Amino acid sequence: MDKIKMKVPLVEMDGDEMTRIIWKMIKDILLEPYIELNTEYYDLGLKKRDETDDQITIDAAMATRKYGVAVKCATITPNAQRLEEYNLKQMWKSPNATIRAILDGTVFRAPIIVNSIKPFVKTWKKPITIARHAYGDVYKNVEYRVESAGKAEIVFSDEKGEVSRQTIHEFKGPGVIQGMHNTDESIKSFARACFNYALDVRQDLWFATKDTISKTYDHRFKDIFQDIYESEYKDRFEEAGIEYFYTLIDDAVARIIRSEGGMIWACKNYDGDVMSDMVATAFGSLAMMTSVLVSPDGVYEYEAAHGTVTKHYYKYLKGERTSTNPMATLFAWTGALRKRGELDGLKDLVDFAGKLEAASIETIEDGVMTGDLAGLSDAADKKVVNTEEFLREIANRLEKQL
Numbered sequence: 061m062d063k064i065k066m067k068v069p070l071v072e073m074d075g076d077e078m079t080r081i082i083w084k085m086i087k088d089i090l091l092e093p094y095i096e097l098n099t100e101y102y103d104l105g106l107k108k109r110d111e112t113d114d115q116i117t118i119d120a121a122m123a124t125r126k127y128g129v130a131v132k133c134a135t136i137t138p139n140a141q142r143l144e145e146y147n148l149k150q151m152w153k154s155p156n157a158t159i160r161a162i163l164d165g166t167v168f169r170a171p172i173i174v175n176s177i178k179p180f181v182k183t184w185k186k187p188i189t190i191a192r193h194a195y196g197d198v199y200k201n202v203e204y205r206v207e208s209a210g211k212a213e214i215v216f217s218d219e220k221g222e223v224s225r226q227t228i229h230e231f232k233g234p235g236v237i238q239g240m241h242n243t244d245e246s247i248k249s250f251a252r253a254c255f256n257y258a259l260d261v262r263q264d265l266w267f268a269t270k271d272t273i274s275k276t277y278d279h280r281f282k283d284i285f286q287d288i289y290e291s292e293y294k295d296r297f298e299e300a301g302i303e304y305f306y307t308l309i310d311d312a313v314a315r316i317i318r319s320e321g322g323m324i325w326a327c328k329n330y331d332g333d334v335m336s337d338m339v340a341t342a343f344g345s346l347a348m349m350t351s352v353l354v355s356p357d358g359v360y361e362y363e364a365a366h367g368t369v370t371k372h373y374y375k376y377l378k379g380e381r382t383s384t385n386p387m388a389t390l391f392a393w394t395g396a397l398r399k400r401g402e403l404d405g406l407k408d409l410v411d412f413a414g415k416l417e418a419a420s421i422e423t424i425e426d427g428v429m430t431g432d433l434a435g436l437s438d439a440a441d442k443k444v445v446n447t448e449e450f451l452r453e454i455a456n457r458l459e460k461q462l
Contacts, residue, residue, distance in 0.1 A: 192332025
């Protein structure tokens with residue numbers, strides 16, 4: 061067959077360690093034999109970020125805004141140990157955080173469903189997508205250790221110089237204080253990203269806070285979501301046959317556990333942090349989670365939900381056999397290629413992405429898998445293979461579908 065041609069470039073962001081090795085394997089074995097890949101390439105490996113003073117991350121994000129679709133490999137966010145290991149100029153910020161801030165994006169994470177790997181929650185039959193508002197709240201808080209008795213206050217000075225104050229607590233002894241914030245602008249962007257994504261994938265959208273207790277803070281989230289839904293999305297949701305549903309966070313948890321899945325669950329920052337890990341674990345593995353960053357104006361950046369698999373990388377460098385699961389990275393590529401195809405009217409590219417995903421799932425259901433899945437799968441006959449062998453098994457099944 062002739063290779064599939066692309067019209068508009070896909071922004072390609074390379075990464076670090078084992079996922080960088082897997083990235084090249086996926087391109088060599090599963091993509092370049094079938095597609096004339098048209099990508100604008102950015103090396104976001106830690107060494108290149110250090111060489112460019114992290115400018116390359118900003119450039120990649122700006123290119124994503126220009127072209128609308130990107131695919132990103134997992135990258136290292138350096139700590140003190142990495143600072144020394146890579147002899148860095150400084151501990152650079154998380155590339156994901158930088159890109160998220162520039163794109164004003166919301167992260168949507170959903171599990172890859174395989175029949176032979178059953179969720180720990182028996183009622184779940186369809187993927188549950190977690191949409192996390194990745195700004196503010198406890199992650200941008202201010203904390204203070206109270207050492208003695210005294211009065212704690214919130215003080216706000218407006219642009220006219222007028223001061224408002226409210227008592228938090230009259231301390232009779234030591235304690236702690238925490239100050240949090242969010243902005244209407246950020247909440248509105250989060251809401252629109254969630255509503256747009258629900259329309260894109262035609263799934264119900266759930267949102268939950270604790271507005272009965274947090275009558276100003278959480279209630280503001282609730283009101284903004286409801287106002288935007290009523291004024292901008294209600295008719296479109298009804299036309300698409302999907303629902304927007306609001307409830308309290310504790311009720312949402314109970315409903316999710318009893319449900320069969322199949323919805324998008326929008327969460328505030330902390331709730332999304334916790335619930336995304338809960339959902340990933342209950343479905344099996346972070347290595348089987350898709351992740352896409354979506355901006356309110358329709359820019360998409362696809363990536364794996366996991367890290368760079370450092371332990372396997374060190375084994376790989378020693379020439380030892382590694383059986384690293386490439387599914388999340390592979391689905392980042394298929395997600396980006398599908399979206400590029402949809403935007404550019406390339407049915408062949410959309411179909412190819414679907415066939416590649418189907419071939420990868422078929423491979424696992426046939427009992428061929430990486431080591432991490434062997435303990436989760438209930439397949440009768442299991443064959444544990446290394447990463448390259450797994451990708452070539454997928455290629456064999458893909459050939460039969462093309």
